[in-house]
Amino acid sequence: MVKICCIGAGYVGGPTMAVIAIKCPAIEVVVVDISKPRIDAWNSDTLPIYEPGLDDVVKACRGKNLFFSTDVEKHVAEADIIFVSVNTPTKTRGLGAGKAADLTYWESAARMIADVSKSDKIVVEKSTVPVKTAEAIEKILTHNSKGINYQILSNPEFLAEGTAIEDLFKPDRVLIGGRETPGGQKAVQALKEVYAHWVPEENIITTNLWSAELSKLAANAFLAQRISSVNAMSALCEATGANVSEVSYAIGKDSRIGPKFLNASVGFGGSCFQKDILNLVYICECNGLPEVANYWKQVIKINDYQKSRSSTTCRSPPSCLTAATSSTPRSSGRSASSSTPSASRSTAGSRTCPPWPKFTSSAGRIGGRARSGLTVIHSL
Numbered sequence: 106m107v108k109i110c111c112i113g114a115g116y117v118g119g120p121t122m123a124v125i126a127i128k129c130p131a132i133e134v135v136v137v138d139i140s141k142p143r144i145d146a147w148n149s150d151t152l153p154i155y156e157p158g159l160d161d162v163v164k165a166c167r168g169k170n171l172f173f174s175t176d177v178e179k180h181v182a183e184a185d186i187i188f189v190s191v192n193t194p195t196k197t198r199g200l201g202a203g204k205a206a207d208l209t210y211w212e213s214a215a216r217m218i219a220d221v222s223k224s225d226k227i228v229v230e231k232s233t234v235p236v237k238t239a240e241a242i243e244k245i246l247t248h249n250s251k252g253i254n255y256q257i258l259s260n261p262e263f264l265a266e267g268t269a270i271e272d273l274f275k276p277d278r279v280l281i282g283g284r285e286t287p288g289g290q291k292a293v294q295a296l297k298e299v300y301a302h303w304v305p306e307e308n309i310i311t312t313n314l315w316s317a318e319l320s321k322l323a324a325n326a327f328l329a330q331r332i333s334s335v336n337a338m339s340a341l342c343e344a345t346g347a348n349v350s351e352v353s354y355a356i357g358k359d360s361r362i363g364p365k366f367l368n369a370s371v372g373f374g375g376s377c378f379q380k381d382i383l384n385l386v387y388i389c390e391c392n393g394l395p396e397v398a399n400y401w402k403q404v405i406k407i408n409d410y411q412k413s414r415s416s417t418t419c420r421s422p423p424s425c426l427t428a429a430t431s432s433t434p435r436s437s438g439r440s441a442s443s444s445t446p447s448a449s450r451s452t453a454g455s456r457t458c459p460p461w462p463k464f465t466s467s468a469g470r471i472g473g474r475a476r477s478g479l480t481v482i483h484s485l
């Protein structure tokens with residue numbers, strides 16, 4: 106029986122592993138975390154996060170081939186495939202503070218894997234990480250490898266909060282990046298076989314490691330860029346008497362542009378857009394590409410502009426903005442009782458604009474995630 110262990114029972118680790126477990130009954134999946142309250146919640150009737158459909162999936166396989174445990178080392182040692190789905194917030198101090206991703210949690214997970222492993226492992230980057238992180242992780246794992254073979258794969262997650270189970274059941278694509286060596290390709294194939302239980306082969310994309318790592322940051326940057334573009338347009342609409350929802354609808358009808366992610370809003374919130382674009386900006390700067398860095402920085406600047414003009418000039422959202430956000434509101438989130446640092450999710454992730462004060466609190470969640478340790482891997 107193939108054994109999978111996922112380090113990090115968070116918003117990504119929990120639902121992702123639950124879906125693997127339900128789709129692959131012959132695979133044993135154990136999700137581990139250093140947070141006992143979080144693991145207790147996963148083992149209880151009140152899961153630590155709410156996502157439509159999640160309860161049913163967990164109840165169907167928990168105790169059969171899906172387990173949640175704080176015995177991190179035991180399950181890592183026993184696993185064939187280890188997903189690492191720990192948090193990667195923005196660094197709050199040191200080199201790159203305010204922009205770079207803090208890989209402290211990742212680094213600590215990698216050291217622990219190296220310490221406890223006694224057999225060959227496939228280590229999968231599930232967290233969103235800077236391009237070239239696998240190189241640094243590889244160094245940690247192989248530093249004192251005791252003859253163990255490690256293959257590192259990048260398999261970024263694209264789920265959105267509120268539609269996590271739907272996104273996992275029917276992903277637009279699954280992306281797997283690996284080394285272009287026989288060992289690397291064998292590992293890619295092994296992970297591909299897991300997803301092939303329910304994802305059509307044509308939707309499983311395999312690439313080199315760096316393309317997979319960078320594609321995740323690029324996808325979030327492109328999505329956020331669309332929102333900043335339509336929000337910038339909303340300011341011009343207000344100045345000219347045009348209606349941004351009409352403009353958005355009209356341009357979205359162009360099949361080359363498409364209608365999704367064109368809702369004007371009071372600025373994007375959610376858990377990752379800001380941190381991932383800041384990370385992208387930092388990577389561009391580190392690679393001597395200031396023009397490219399400034400281009401992506403502008404997406405954040407427009408978002409800040411939209412948030413500030415919304416909160417300073419309006420007591421309630423302008424009608425053009427509320428009208429633009431017509432999709433179904435979502436009510437997902439982490440339970441208020443969650444004990445992990447990123448404990449609560451405001452309604453900011455909803456596609457429908459909440460009233461101003463709630464929306465501005467969305468930035469608080471990003472800030473809330475910016476808790477971090479002190480050491481950082483610098484793979485750049």
Ligand SMILES: NC(=O)C1=CN([C@@H]2O[C@H](COP(=O)(O)OP(=O)(O)OC[C@H]3O[C@@H](n4cnc5c(N)ncnc54)[C@H](O)[C@@H]3O)[C@@H](O)[C@H]2O)C=CC1
Nearest residue numbers: 113114115116117138139140191192193210214232233262
């Ligand atoms: N939340 C989302 O919608 C999405 C998040 N991502 C990315 O996935 C990654 C994880 O995000 P979330 O699941 O939202 O984070 P989270 O904060 O909900 O969960 C991370 C978990 O990892 C645990 N952890 C940290 N270090 C550990 C260690 N050394 N050993 C064991 N457990 C450890 C924490 O206790 C926490 O429960 C991040 O890189 C994020 O950018 C990607 C796609 C969607």
Ligand SMILES: O=C(O)[C@H]1O[C@H](OP(=O)(O)OP(=O)(O)OC[C@H]2O[C@@H](n3ccc(=O)[nH]c3=O)[C@H](O)[C@@H]2O)[C@H](O)[C@@H](O)[C@@H]1O
Nearest residue numbers: 263264265266366367368370373374375376377453455456
């Ligand atoms: O890496 C991540 O964490 C995830 O980030 C986003 O998911 P999420 O932040 O959960 O939620 P979204 O539905 O994408 O919304 C993000 C923000 O954009 C805003 N938004 C979205 C769409 C739109 O048209 N206008 C708009 O302002 C939302 O209100 C919200 O504040 C991406 O959609 C996921 O694919 C990605 O995996």
